[in-house]
Structures are given as C-alpha cells and as structure tokens.
Amino acid sequence: MNLAAALLPVPVLLPLGVAAALLVVSHWLPSPVSTVLAIATALAVAVICAFLAHAALQGPVLQWFGGWTPASSHRPGVVLGISFLADPISAAIAAFVGVLFAAALTFAWGYSQEHSHFEILMLLFLAAMAGFCLTHDLFNLFVWFELMSVAAFALTAYPLGKSSLEGAFNFTIINGLGSFMMLAGVGFLYARTGTLDFTQMGRAVTGIGSDAVLSAGFCLVAAALLTKAAIVPFHMWLSDAHAVAPSPVSVIFSGAMVSVALFALGKIAVQVFVHDDAVMTVARSLFVWLGAATALIGGAMAWAQRHLKRLLAFSTIAHLGIMLVGAAAVAPPAMAGFVLYLFGHGLVKASLFMVAGILLALRASGDEIVLYGKGRDLWPAGIAMSIAGLLLGGLPVGLLHTAADRLEASKPFVSAVIILATALTGAAVLRAAARIFATVSGAPGPEITAPTEREREKDDRPLWLMLLPCFALLVLAFVPGSLVLPFVERAIPALLDPFGHAAAVPAPEERAIESYAPIVLTVCLFALASVRQRATRPLSRTIFKAETLAFRGLQFLHSGLVGDYVVWMIVGLAALALALGAA
Amino acid sequence: MHLLPWLTAAWLFAVGVYGIITSRHYIHLIGCLTVCQSATYLLLLSIGYSWNAGPPIFYDHPPGTAAVDPVMQALVLTDIVVGAAVTALLLVIALQVHKRRGTLDPQALRPLRPDQ
Numbered sequence: 001m002n003l004a005a006a007l008l009p010v011p012v013l014l015p016l017g018v019a020a021a022l023l024v025v026s027h028w029l030p031s032p033v034s035t036v037l038a039i040a041t042a043l044a045v046a047v048i049c050a051f052l053a054h055a056a057l058q059g060p061v062l063q064w065f066g067g068w069t070p071a072s073s074h075r076p077g078v079v080l081g082i083s084f085l086a087d088p089i090s091a092a093i094a095a096f097v098g099v100l101f102a103a104a105l106t107f108a109w110g111y112s113q114e115h116s117h118f119e120i121l122m123l124l125f126l127a128a129m130a131g132f133c134l135t136h137d138l139f140n141l142f143v144w145f146e147l148m149s150v151a152a153f154a155l156t157a158y159p160l161g162k163s164s165l166e167g168a169f170n171f172t173i174i175n176g177l178g179s180f181m182m183l184a185g186v187g188f189l190y191a192r193t194g195t196l197d198f199t200q201m202g203r204a205v206t207g208i209g210s211d212a213v214l215s216a217g218f219c220l221v222a223a224a225l226l227t228k229a230a231i232v233p234f235h236m237w238l239s240d241a242h243a244v245a246p247s248p249v250s251v252i253f254s255g256a257m258v259s260v261a262l263f264a265l266g267k268i269a270v271q272v273f274v275h276d277d278a279v280m281t282v283a284r285s286l287f288v289w290l291g292a293a294t295a296l297i298g299g300a301m302a303w304a305q306r307h308l309k310r311l312l313a314f315s316t317i318a319h320l321g322i323m324l325v326g327a328a329a330v331a332p333p334a335m336a337g338f339v340l341y342l343f344g345h346g347l348v349k350a351s352l353f354m355v356a357g358i359l360l361a362l363r364a365s366g367d368e369i370v371l372y373g374k375g376r377d378l379w380p381a382g383i384a385m386s387i388a389g390l391l392l393g394g395l396p397v398g399l400l401h402t403a404a405d406r407l408e409a410s411k412p413f414v415s416a417v418i419i420l421a422t423a424l425t426g427a428a429v430l431r432a433a434a435r436i437f438a439t440v441s442g443a444p445g446p447e448i449t450a451p452t453e454r455e456r457e458k459d460d461r462p463l464w465l466m467l468l469p470c471f472a473l474l475v476l477a478f479v480p481g482s483l484v485l486p487f488v489e490r491a492i493p494a495l496l497d498p499f500g501h502a503a504a505v506p507a508p509e510e511r512a513i514e515s516y517a518p519i520v521l522t523v524c525l526f527a528l529a530s531v532r533q534r535a536t537r538p539l540s541r542t543i544f545k546a547e548t549l550a551f552r553g554l555q556f557l558h559s560g561l562v563g564d565y566v567v568w569m570i571v572g573l574a575a576l577a578l579a580l581g582a583a
Numbered sequence: 584m585h586l587l588p589w590l591t592a593a594w595l596f597a598v599g600v601y602g603i604i605t606s607r608h609y610i611h612l613i614g615c616l617t618v619c620q621s622a623t624y625l626l627l628l629s630i631g632y633s634w635n636a637g638p639p640i641f642y643d644h645p646p647g648t649a650a651v652d653p654v655m656q657a658l659v660l661t662d663i664v665v666g667a668a669v670t671a672l673l674l675v676i677a678l679q680v681h682k683r684r685g686t687l688d689p690q691a692l693r694p695l696r697p698d699q
Binding site: 165172187564 | 627689
C-alpha cells in the first residue's frame with residue numbers, strides 16, 4: 001500500500017483521536033494547551049488533505065477498510081466493503097475545511113473555559129466533514145452527515161443563551177427530519193441497486209435507466225442535502241441557526257458546512273445518476289430555478305436585515321443559490337466555477353463572520369443600527385468588513401470573481417437574478433460597515449423592522465488575535481483565480497468519473513463586460529442606501545410603505561416557527577417528487 | 584413483496600410530520616420526530632426482509648441458507664443509535680429552554696423574536 005492510501009483515513013481518525021484524548025485529559029490540561037492542540041490538529045488535517053489532493057492528480061487514492069475489497073467477496077458485482085476515495089477536488093475541499101477550522105479555532109482562543117468541550121466538539125465536527133468529503137459509500141456518507149449534524153446542533157446550543165437554544169432546537173428538528181429522509185432515500189437506492197458503493201451504484205443505475213424507485217431514492221437524498229445546503233424552500237432553519245450560533249461556529253457553518261453539502265449532492269449526481277435521464281433533466285431544469293429563487297430570496301432578505309449575523313446568514317443562502325445554479329449545469333467548466341466559488345465564498349464569509357464576532361465581543365451587539373458609529377476605534381475590522389463586502393459584491397479580483405465568471409447561466413433571466421443577488425448581499429454588508437465604522441448612513445430602510453437580539457459574546461481576547469485569522473483568510477481570498485484554476489480544471493474529470501479518463505476541461509471564453517455588472521450594481525445600491533432620506537413627503541412615504549410591506553411579507557414567511565419550516569420542507573419535497581415524476 | 588409495510592411507513596411519516604407541524608409543546612414535538620424516525624426503521628426493515636428466510640447468522644446454518652439482508656439491519660441499528668443521540672440532545676435543549684423561559688410552546692419561543 002502506498003503512502004497516500006495509508007494516509008487516507010487519517011484526516012478522520014486524527015481529529016477523532018485527539019478529541020477523545022482531550023476528553024480524558026482536559027481536566028488536567030491548561031486551556032491554552034488544548035486550543036493549541038486543536039489548531040495543530042486542524043492544520044495537520046489540512047496538510048494531509050492537500051498532500052492527498054496532490055497525490056490524487058496521478059489517479060484516485062483508494063482505501064478499502066479492513067481489506068474488504070470488491071474482489072474479496074468472490075462474487076462479481078457484489079461490493080461488501082466500505083471505501084474512502086480521494087479525488088483531487090474532494091481532498092482539496094477537505095483541506096480547505098481544515099484551514100477554516102484552524103482559523104476559527106484561533107479566532108475562538110479561550111472560548112472554552114472548562115474541560116475544552118468547545119474544542120472537542122469542533123474536532124468532532126472537523127472529523128465528520130473530512131469523512132463527508134472523502135467517503136465513497138452512500139451509507140457512510142449518511143453517517144458523516146449525521147455526525148456533522150449532531151456536532152453542529154451541540155455547537156449551536158453551546159452558549160446556552162435564550163436565542164441560541166431556540167435556534168438550535170429548530171435547527172435540530174429540521175435537519176433531523178432531513179436525515180430521516182436521507183436514510184429512507186439510501187434504503188430505496190439500495191433496494192434497487194443492491195449496493196451502497198458510489199461506483200458500483202453508478203454502474204447499476206446505468207443498467208437500470210430511469211426508474212420510479214431510483215427517482216424516489218434520489219428525491220429523498222436530494223431533499224436532505226438541499227436542506228443542509230439551505231436551498232429554497234428548505235432554507236428556513238439556516239438564518240436562525242447561523243445567527244444564534246457562536247461566531248466561530250458560524251464561520252464553519254457558512255464557510256464550509258452548507259457548501260460541502262451542496263458539493264456532496266453534485267458528487268452523487270455526477271458519479272451515480274449521470275445516466276439517469278429523469279434525474280439529469282430535473283437537475284438541469286428544476287435545480288436552476290430553485291437556485292435562482294434561493295439567490296433572489298436570500299439577497300432580498302439579506303438587504304432587509306439589521307442583525308449582522310442574520311444578514312450574513314441570508315447572504316450565505318443567496319450565494320448557495322448561485323452555486324446551485326452553477327452546479328446544476330453539470331458541465332465541467334461550470335463545475336470548476338462551482339468549486340472555486342466554494343473556496344472564495346467560504347473565505348470571504350468566514351472573515352465576515354469573524355468581524356461580526358469581534359463586534360459581538362468588544363461592542364456587545366450585532367445590530368448595525370444599535371452599533372451606529374461604535375466601531376470607529378476598531379477601524380481594522382472595518383477595513384476587513386469593507387473589503388469582504390466588496391469581494392462579496394463582485395469586486396473583479398480574487399477567487400470569487402474568477403469563479404463567478406465560470407458559472408454560466410444559460411438563461412438571461414437567471415444571470416440577471418445572480419447579478420442582483422450578488423449586488424444585494426455585497427451592498428448590505430457595505431451599508432452595515434459604513435454605519436458601524438464610518439458613521440456614513442442614510443435613514444434606515446426596511447431593515448428597521450427586522451428581528452434582532454441583545455445577546456453578546458465573551459470579550460476575553462485581544463483585538464489583534466481575532467483580526468489575525470480574519471485577515472489571513474481575506475488574503476487567501478485575494479489569491480488570483482488563475483493560480484488555482486489550472487489545478488481545478490485538471491481535477492474536474494476525476495470528480496466526474498474517478499476511475500475514468502475523461503477529457504480535460506476546455507477553457508471558456510472570457511467575458512469582459514458582464515463581469516463588472518455586479519460590482520457596479522453593488523456600489524449603486526450602497527449609494528442608494530447611503531443617501532436615503534427619512535420619508536416625509538407623501539410620495540416618498542407611499543414608496544416607503546410599499547417597500548416595507550413587501551419585505552415584511554418575506555419576513556413573515558421566515559416566521560421562526562418550526563412547524564412552518566416543516567411545512568415548507570414538505571412542499572419542497574413534493575415539488576421535487578412531482579418534477580422527477582414528470583421528467 | 585407486501586404493500587402493507589410500505590403503506591404503514593408512509594402513514595407513520597405523515598402522522599409524525601403532521602404532529603410536528605401542529606405541535607404546541609417541545610416534548611410532544613420531539614415525540615413526533617421519533618414517530619417519523621420509526622417510519623424509516625420500518626421502511627428499511629421491509630426492504631431487507633424476505634419471506635421464509637432466517638436471521639443472517641450462519642453459526643449453525645451452512646453458508647448459502649436463505650437469510651434476510653443483514654446490511655439493512657446494520658443500517659437500522661446505526662439509525663437507532665444516531666436517533667437516540669439526537670433525541671437526547673433535543674431533550675436537553677428543551678430542558679434548558681424551560682429553565683430560561685418557563686415555557687415550551689414553539690409559538691412563544693422564536694429565536695431572535697423576543698416580543699412576539
């Protein structure tokens with residue numbers, strides 16, 4: 001066995017082992033030691049996964065646990081074992097997750113006062129996400145999905161504040177229901193194909209073609225992963241959970257957890273269902289529309305928020321919609337764009353959540369109207385927030401921009417929606433930054449009626465320590481896309497068909513004018529928000545009322561009631577089932 | 584293959600979801616989630632079941648004897664373990680919510696919306 005294959009289980013085993021060891025010895029360890037240990041573990045996972053990604057460029061890195069290879073069953077076509085398979089993209093995403101965890105743990109220095117429970121839960125979360133990226137077995141994927149969920153539930157509730165407990169409860173119910181759907185879907189797929197291994201299942205699906213049981217299985221698995229990835233109408237839980245979780249945890253939630261779920265859905269679609277016409281038709285039609293709707297609703301809701309973390313949560317929803325539009329094309333160039341977007345968005349969003357965390361810790365609020373002008377002494381955080389806001393709004397540099405250029409939408413309407421959503425989220429962040437750090441602001445618009453809260457975070461660490469990971473991630477976001485793109489384009493064929501020799505990705509033509517549209521619109525929207533006057537004249541009052549009414553309708557739908565969220569989930573499940581039935 | 588277990592699973596899931604949607608108490612809601620989960624147990628077991636087959640233990644049977652699918656049983660076992668963890672976590676959260684708010688009515692407990 002070569003080195004790469006031997007190292008393949010380590011990204012999961014190492015954090016699990018360190019977490020277990022910490023659980024035993026943390027009573028005696030001084031708290032900084034366990035934090036350093038956790039950061040070192042996350043960095044080690046990142047390094048090992050980066051090595052795996054590099055090694056996988058030469059061919060898939062495969063590990064059958066316990067030596068249960070397909071040959072060992074002595075029956076052709078029967079796979080009894082469970083395998084991990086690292087293709088370059090999956091390993092690179094796992095490495096990215098490791099980097100984000102290292103940054104989040106640095107940011108959360110001293111967060112866990114006793115027994116290092118915070119670090120232990122974070123390491124468990126990291127192990128689950130690494131396994132989720134690397135596994136090549138559907139049921140194993142479900143296990144990592146569940147472990148990821150349980151760690152996430154506990155981390156959301158960790159501060160034991162009023163809002164965080166209620167948010168964690170909604171999060172747990174919705175994602176718990178999602179995981180039952182996933183398990184039922186796995187059952188259906190196994191019933192039809194007789195295997196759980198991705199490659200073997202893909203072969204079986206190719207032989208069977210479109211089939212009601214397969215469609216039902218895909219429908220349920222997709223519903224679960226779309227719930228995790230917060231795609232409309234499965235997205236309701238995200239704004240509550242991300243807004244109330246501790247900031248370092250929100251960094252991971254928005255930066256990696258949701259987009260990794262979308263990546264897993266894409267991986268299952270291309271590796272298992274690529275020859276199932278019904279599924280592919282739905283992916284190319286319904287998913288594009290769902291993505292566009294998600295981008296639009298997320299962007300509009302982000303624009304109408306005043307609580308920073310809730311604003312960022314809705315912007316995550318919007319950008320996941322954009323990613324879904326890209327991934328739904330199932331074309332290699334768009335897939336390359338999707339992967340780059342995952343990296344770029346994760347870095348930018350993680351640093352934005354860190355700025356929100358800095359404000360919650362040092363200024364005891366996350367409300368842009370309450371915080372008006374209170375961030376002036378924290379100007380480096382303001383610089384970070386403005387840069388991140390510009391990047392989010394389509395500033396033509398860095399990973400996110402290169403990625404957005406590759407995500408081609410076939411329909412002009414969808415492209416327009418993507419540009420609008422990008423601009424809305426970027427301008428919302430800029431508006432909040434201007435209010436908090438520069439005292440530049442117009443009168444409050446529809447955001448004045450948005451929900452907010454008074455909870456704060458512990459201010460037990462210096463500003464520079466919190467800014468360090470924030471700026472480190474921002475610098476990474478500025479890496480020119482042209483440096484990363486060759487690797488991604490070389491690796492995409494291995495993602496589409498791990499054991500095949502698919503052709504390399506053709507380079508798409510450059511688009512000059514369109515790519516500047518988002519940033520122009522961002523700046524326009526920001527300017528509009530900055531010059532907004534209090535509505536005193538009858539005409540402006542009518543306009544303001546209509547605007548508030550529209551946003552209030554949207555706010556009303558996001559009611560915070562778990563029962564309403566479940567209704568929307570079932571509506572989404574029914575829509576998926578209908579589309580698959582009709583295809 | 585019998586239709587009954589499939590219909591029962593669908594019915595259980597529907598009943599559980601209805602309960603979650605209309606619930607006015609966290610503990611009742613958690614119970615409804617468990618009902619949804621039992622639908623998946625039933626579904627998986629009925630997928631793996633075959634008539635006139637024994638348990639998948641070959642200690643005192645010759646290999647090759649008809650047996651029900653052990654993979655599905657393994658999945659159900661894993662699911663039960665995970666379900667127990669999630670339920671325990673939910674109950675702990677419910678307990679903490681009750682300590683802080685004195686109520687378990689979802690209508691009164693909406694995150695970030697204190698005055699509704």
